[in-house]
Structures are given as C-alpha cells and as structure tokens.
Amino acid sequence: MDTTDTRLRVLETDVAKFRLANEENKVINAGILEVLADLRTEVSGIRTEMSEMRADMDKLRTGQDELRAGQDELRAGQDELRAGQDELRAEMRAGHAELREEISVVKRSVGNLELSMKRVEGDVAELKAGHIELRHLVAGLVK
DSSP states (O other): OHHHHHHHHHHHHHHHHHHHHHHHHHHHHHHHHHHHHHHHHHHHHHHHHHHHHHHHHHHHHHHHHHHHHHHHHHHHHHHHHHHHHHHHHHHHHHHHHHHHHHHHHHHHHHHHHHHHHHHHHHHHHHHHHHHHHHHHHHHHHHO
C-alpha cells in the first residue's frame, strides 16, 4: 500500500501543482487580457490621432493648393502689370516722338513767321519810304 499511497500523494501533489499553475495561468491570462484591453485602447487612440493627422494633412494640402493658386494669380497679375508697363512705355515713346515732331514743326513755323515778319517789315519800310517820297513829290507839286 505504500506505493499506492505514494502514488496518491504524488498525484495529489501534481493536482495541487496543476491547480496552482491553473490559478497562476488565470492570473496571467487576466493580466494579458488587461494588457490587451490597454493595447486596444492605445491602438484606438493612435488610430484617432492618425485620422486627425490625416485631416490636418488634408487641410495643409488644401492650404498649399490655395497658396499655389494665389501665387499663380499674383504671377498673372505681374504679367499683366508688365504688359501694361510695356504698353505705357511704348505709348510714351510714341507720344515723345510725336511731341518732338510737333516741336520741330512749330520751330519751322516760327522760323517761317520770322522770315515773313522780316519781309513784312521790309515791305512796311518800303511803303514808308514810298510814302515819304510821295509826300515830297506832292509837296513839290503844291509849291
């Protein structure tokens, strides 16, 4: 009976060890489940943060697109300004050339007027001389 008692004790010891191991496994499993729940919470939080970050990135991309569109508009505006400046310069040059031409015409007209005035002055001087001569002739006739 000794062997049977011994075997029973060994079996009881083994059962006690298994029960103890089972209790430890339950505690470990409970700990694992807690860690898994914490991990799920963390993963959920990370997913939420990632979604927020994606939304922020989308906003940033939209902002970049708006900035690029604004830059394109500014460039187009600058091109229009340059074209307008070039047009104004061309008009100013043409106007300047026209003014030079008109000044040249005016100078020629002034020169022509001066010549005409000299002729008229010469004619007036001749008329005065003729008038004086006529007076003398008339005075000579009247005496």
